[in-house]
Amino acid sequence: MxxxxxxxxxxxxxxxxxxxxxxxxxxxxxxxxxxxxxxxxxxxxxxxxxxxxxxxxxxxxxxxxxxxxxxxxxxxxxxxxxxxxxxxxxxxxxxxxxxxxxxxxxxxxxxxxxxxxxxxxxxRTAIQVVRPVTVESGDAKASLLPDDRLSYSYELSFPVIGEQFYQFAFTRAGFKAEIAPARTFGFLSELEALNKMNLAKGASLANTLALDATGVVNRQTQRFADEFVRHKILDAIGDMALAGAPLIARFEGRKSGHATNNALLRALFSDPANYRLTQA
Ligand SMILES: [Zn+2]
The missing domain is CATH 3.30.230.20 (lpxc deacetylase, domain 1)
Known part of the structure; x- marks a missing residue:
């Protein structure tokens, strides 16, 4: 134990x-x-x-x-x-x-x-998902599916970036090497509007992969060719940590984000038949 x-x-x-x-x-x-x-x-x-x-x-x-x-x-x-x-x-x-x-x-x-x-x-207590839980919003979809081990997969499609897919079976070493280094990203075309709303005021080329119509502006700081999809998995892992205990499940995301991730946990916990508590 x-x-x-x-x-x-x-x-x-x-x-x-x-x-x-x-x-x-x-x-x-x-x-x-x-x-x-x-x-x-x-x-x-x-x-x-x-x-x-x-x-x-x-x-x-x-x-x-x-x-x-x-x-x-x-x-x-x-x-x-x-x-x-x-x-x-x-x-x-x-x-x-x-x-x-x-x-x-x-x-x-x-x-x-x-x-x-x-x-x-x-x-340590874990939350084992025992029934599939899925939320959809527009073309975004996120699921927690029963599985013996914790894993994450994600499929993204963005202008300029194109389509990327990544699959990650959770281990501490794997998280540090494959997921943790992936950095947040944003589109320069949205920055001015965000700043006017008092958002992204601390965003810089040192902490964000910045994209314009041709690609990554600060390419020299990019750590992986598929850094964007890895970062979406990083975000999903962070959002799923708000379950309050480790999950035992397979997370699948497609074009999903923080709103879908939160809706997914709310859906999971809305019915006690969706999960059971077990030893981690
Ligand atoms: Zn993020």
Whole structure:
């Protein structure tokens, strides 16, 4: 029976918030067994549990909400947390989002690894999907299907990028090598409009793969030819981590995003016959 894990020591990082564009300091710290991942807005004196049921906006990143307090763009940090199989952790922020760092999950993963892992007294519980659950919205589709092992596949189609498909059977080493380095991406043609809405104000060529009509502008920073589809799997892993416990299922996504991912978890948990709790 694998135990729950938390960090051995606190670790801190400072950087730019992707949307708000402000400097944010984040401290990830050990937490009591069973507490799960909790975000603390130190500037607002508010705690928000990292659970699908607290997801509000999903348009350009997954936003957790509790009352008037929000934490945006949690998915990359949540993916790193899932990739390291961390169960309990307190994430304290002095601003509205974790710092975006390199726009990937690897920069969080390396930070969390530097903290070291500590075993908790309790065993890890997993959520085993026992009935297929699918959500569709327009041409976006996401499914959680019964399987013995956790895996992710994703199919994307974007202008300029074309079509990409990737399949990933979850292991910690595989996550670090294949998925965590994949960086967020965006279209330069949308940037001005986003900035006017106070979004993507912290986006830069250092933290985002930028696309124009001809392709990737900052190609020298690209890490994989299929980095885009790998990043969509990274996002899905982060969003599925909001289940509150590791899943045992096969995730299949097609043109889906944060909204579909959240709808998928809400659909999963809407009927207790869809899943059962088991040893991880
Ligand atoms: Zn992302």
């Amino acid at each position: 694998p135990p729950r894990h938390t960090l051995a020591h606190p670790v801190t990082a400072t950087g730019t918030a992707l949307h708000a564009g402000v400097q944010v300091t984040m401290t990830c710290a050990p937490a009591a067994s069973g507490s799960g991942i909790v975000f603390r807005r130190a500037d607002l004196n508010a705690d928000i549990a990292a659970l699908y049921s607290h997801v509000g906006e999903t348009r350009l990143g997954t936003v957790l909400e509790s009352g008037s307090a929000k934490v945006g763009v949690v998915e990359h940090l949540m993916a790193a947390t899932a990739g390291l199989e961390i169960d309990d952790m307190l994430v304290t922020l002095d601003g509205p989002e974790p710092p975006i760092l390199d726009g990937d999950a690897l920069s969080y993963l390396i930070l969390l690894e530097s903290a070291g892992m500590a075993e908790q007294g309790e065993a």
